[in-house]
Amino acid sequence: MPKAQETVLEIDLKALKHNFKYLKSKLKNNTKFLAVVKAFGYGSDACEIANCLQELNADYFAVAYANEGVALRHAGITKPILVLHPQAVNFKTLIEYCLEPSLYNAKVLNDFISIASAEKQTNYPIHIKFNTGLNRLGFWENDVEYIASKLKNTNAVKVKSTFSHLAASEDLDEKEFTLSQIASFKSISENFTKAIGYKPILHICNTSGILNYPEAHFDMVRSGIGLYGFGNSDKENKHLKPIATLKTIISQIHNIEKGESVGYNRAFKSDAFLKTATLPIGHADGIGRQYGNGNGFVTINGQKADIVGNVCMDMIMVNITNIDCKEGDEVIIFDANHTAENLAKNTNSISYELITAISQRVKRVLSK
Numbered sequence: 001m002p003k004a005q006e007t008v009l010e011i012d013l014k015a016l017k018h019n020f021k022y023l024k025s026k027l028k029n030n031t032k033f034l035a036v037v038k039a040f041g042y043g044s045d046a047c048e049i050a051n052c053l054q055e056l057n058a059d060y061f062a063v064a065y066a067n068e069g070v071a072l073r074h075a076g077i078t079k080p081i082l083v084l085h086p087q088a089v090n091f092k093t094l095i096e097y098c099l100e101p102s103l104y105n106a107k108v109l110n111d112f113i114s115i116a117s118a119e120k121q122t123n124y125p126i127h128i129k130f131n132t133g134l135n136r137l138g139f140w141e142n143d144v145e146y147i148a149s150k151l152k153n154t155n156a157v158k159v160k161s162t163f164s165h166l167a168a169s170e171d172l173d174e175k176e177f178t179l180s181q182i183a184s185f186k187s188i189s190e191n192f193t194k195a196i197g198y199k200p201i202l203h204i205c206n207t208s209g210i211l212n213y214p215e216a217h218f219d220m221v222r223s224g225i226g227l228y229g230f231g232n233s234d235k236e237n238k239h240l241k242p243i244a245t246l247k248t249i250i251s252q253i254h255n256i257e258k259g260e261s262v263g264y265n266r267a268f269k270s271d272a273f274l275k276t277a278t279l280p281i282g283h284a285d286g287i288g289r290q291y292g293n294g295n296g297f298v299t300i301n302g303q304k305a306d307i308v309g310n311v312c313m314d315m316i317m318v319n320i321t322n323i324d325c326k327e328g329d330e331v332i333i334f335d336a337n338h339t340a341e342n343l344a345k346n347t348n349s350i351s352y353e354l355i356t357a358i359s360q361r362v363k364r365v366l367s368k
C-alpha cells in the first residue's frame with residue numbers, strides 16, 4: 001500500500017481470505033459457513049467482503065437489518081441472506097429482495113406469515129430463533145407447540161433454520177453456562193423438528209463458539225469478528241489477521257510552551273514544553289471522546305504518541321515531543337501489529353466497538 005495522504009481505512013482481502021480459510025479449517029466438511037457482514041462488514045465494506053466470500057463459496061450471509069440486506073443484493077450477492085433483527089415495517093421489502101427473516105416471537109411470526117400470505121408466497125424461507133440464556137431475542141422452549149401450530153396452518157412460509165445465540169462463548173470461565181445453552185438448544189431443536197415434521201438447519205456458534213465449542217457446530221456456524229481478524233483470545237489472535245488498517249497523516253505540528261493549553265475546554269495544560277501533531281481524524285470518524293486525554297494513542301514512525309486533550313469532531317492532537325516526524329508523515333491508528341483490540345482495551349472497550357465505529361466519512365481502500 002502507498003503511504004496515506006489523508007485518513008483511510010485499508011481493507012486487506014488477502015487477510016480476509018486467510019481468516020476464512022482458518023475458520024473453515026475448524027469445521028467438518030459438511031458444516032455450512034454463514035458470514036456475518038452486518039454493520040458495513042464490521043465497519044469495513046460489507047459489499048466487498050461479501051463478494052469476496054461469495055467467490056470463496058461461503059454458504060450464507062447475515063446482516064442485522066433489512067436495508068443492509070438490500071445493499072448486498074444491489075451489490076450482486078445471490079447467496080441466501082439471513083436478516084437477524086428485521087422489523088415488521090420492512091417485511092414487504094424483505095420479500096421483494098429475497099431476504100430471510102429471523103423470527104423470534106409470536107408477533108413477528110404472525111406479522112410475517114400475514115404479509116407472506118398476502119404476497120402469495122409459498123414456502124418462503126424463515127428462521128426461528130430460540131432464546132437459550134442470552135435473554136435478548138428468541139422464542140422460549142415452551143413456544144415450540146405454538147410455533148408448530150401456526151406453521152401447520154400455512155404454506156406461505158417454511159422453516160429453513162432453527163438457531164440460538166451464545167452469551168459468553170469467548171469466556172471460558174462461563175463454560176458451564178455455555179454448555180447448558182448448547183444442551184438446551186439441542187433439546188429445543190429436537191422437539192421443534194418433531195413438532196414441524198422436517199429438519200431445519202441448526203446453528204448456534206459465533207466466532208468464539210466455533211473456536212471453543214467444536215461439539216456445538218451443528219449444521220452451520222455464524223462468524224463475524226473472526227473474519228475481520230480477531231479471535232477474542234491471544235491464542236486465536238495469533239492465527240487470524242486483522243483485515244483493516246486505519247491510517248491518517250500529520251496535518252500540522254505545534255510547539256506548546258509550559259503553561260499553554262491544547263484543544264477544547266483547555267482539557268490539557270502543559271507543565272513543560274511539548275510538541276503536538278494535529279491529525280485529521282476525530283469523534284465523527286469513530287475515535288470516541290473516551291480516547292482523549294491520554295487514553296488513546298497512535299503510532300508515528302514506529303513510536304507511540306498519546307492523544308493530548310479532548311478528541312474533537314474532526315481532529316485529534318497527539319504528543320510527538322520525542323518522535324522524529326514532520327508534517328505530511330503517515331500515522332497509524334490501528335493495523336495488524338497495533339491492533340484495534342489493543343487500542344480499544346485502553347478504554348474498556350472491545351475490538352467490535354472500535355472497528356464498527358469507523359464512520360462512512362473515512363475512505364475505504366481495498367487491497368486484493
Ligand SMILES: *Cc1c(COP(=O)(O)O)cnc(C)c1O
Pocket residue numbers: 036038084165205206207208222223224225226
Ligand atoms: C453478530 C452476530 C454474530 C457474529 O458474532 P461474532 O462474535 O462476531 O462472530 C453471530 N450471530 C448473531 C445472532 C449475531 O448477532
